[in-house]
Amino acid sequence: MKTIGFIGVGVMGRPMVKNLLQAGYAVAVYSRTKSKLTDFLAETGVQWCDTAAECAAGRDAVITMVGYPQDVEQVYFGENGILSAAREGAYLIDMTTTDPKLAVRIAAEGKARGLHVLDAPVSGGDTGAKNATLSIMVGGEEADFAACLPLFQAMGRQIVYEGPVGAGQHTKMANQIAIAGTIAGVCEALFYAERGGLDPERLLASISKGAAGSWQMENLMPKMVKEDYAPGFFLKHFIKDMKIAQAQGGALPVLERVCAMYGDLEAEGMGDLGTQALIRYYRGE
Incomplete structure (x- = not known):
């Protein structure tokens, strides 16, 4: 497997493409707006394609990393x-990260055309994408997973075969559910500390390495303190993920509450901020 078509070259896609190039793959790309990629194309020298079909034609593998289920479709x-x-x-x-039902639909159509289809959503944000340390959750045929493992290893560190088609997406939903509760807890802890007059740097040093510690605390609480809301992962995309999880059925009360809080921020025009902007809900900003 040598030639890759990569569709969706945004915050996550750019570093993922760079890591594939560094691993020796020949990569062609397509994204919705070419003008946003002028510097990237000049820097990397990757081939630009004018359509998704052109990007897919003749490639050994095609990777998609777009925004919403409708974009995937x-x-x-x-x-x-x-x-x-x-x-x-x-x-x-x-x-x-998309609807598991859509993953099943793509796989069925792909199989009918003699194609091998995997759903492989990731976790780790732009930092994980840049450092090739993404967690990658893969659903599909196990033989197809084995064939594509070198590709995944160029982009991630924790790579797990989850089961049949759709299992990758379901695993990512569980991941997002866990994050929702955790990031809300981090915001609530910081807000409580701020109201109590505590030094936030000391707070972070005190609690981040103990039982309360988490990736969200270590990576996003410092940004909350600095009021740095630049997106490593868009707030609007996290809302999309939470709504997909809710649509699968069953009571998810913590997720529902966190999704509602984020929804209030999006309604105020904050959808393009990072997920750490949830602290603004607590601060009443």
């Missing part, structure tokens, strides 16, 4: 989409 099933152009025997890997 468009790049796979739409006019000039991946499924219309991918060569028989190619591997299609959707690394977007």
Whole structure:
């Protein structure tokens, strides 16, 4: 497997492409707005394609990392989409966080066309993407997972085969549910400390290495303290993930409450901020 088509070159996609290039793969890219990639294309020298179909045609594997389920549906099933152009025997890997039902639908259509389809959402944000330390959760045929493992190893560190098609997406939903409760807890702890007049740096040093410690605390609480809301992961995309999890059915009361808080921030125009901006809900900003 040597040639890769990569569709969706945003906050996560850019460093993932760079890591694939560093691992020796020949990568062609397609994204919605070419003008946003001028510097990236000049820096990397990757081939630009004008459509998703052109990006998929003739490649050994096609990776998608787009925003929303409707974007996934468009790049796979739409006019000039991946499924219309991918060569028989190619591997299609959707690394977007999307609806498990859509993953099953893509896999069924791909199988009918002689394609190998995996759903492989990731966790770790832009930091994990830059450092090639993403956690990658993979659903699909186990033989297809084995064939694509070197690709995943170029982009991530914790790579787990979760089970049949859709299992990667379900695992990512569980991941997002855990994050929702954790980040709200981090915000609540910081807000409580601020009201009590505590020094936030001392707070972080005191509690981040004990039982309360988490990735969210170590990586996002410092940004909350500095009022740095630049997105490593967009607030609006986290809302999308939480709503997908809710749509699978069953009571998820913590998730529902956190999603509502984020929804209030999005309604105030904060959707393009990072998930750490949840602290603004507590601060009443």
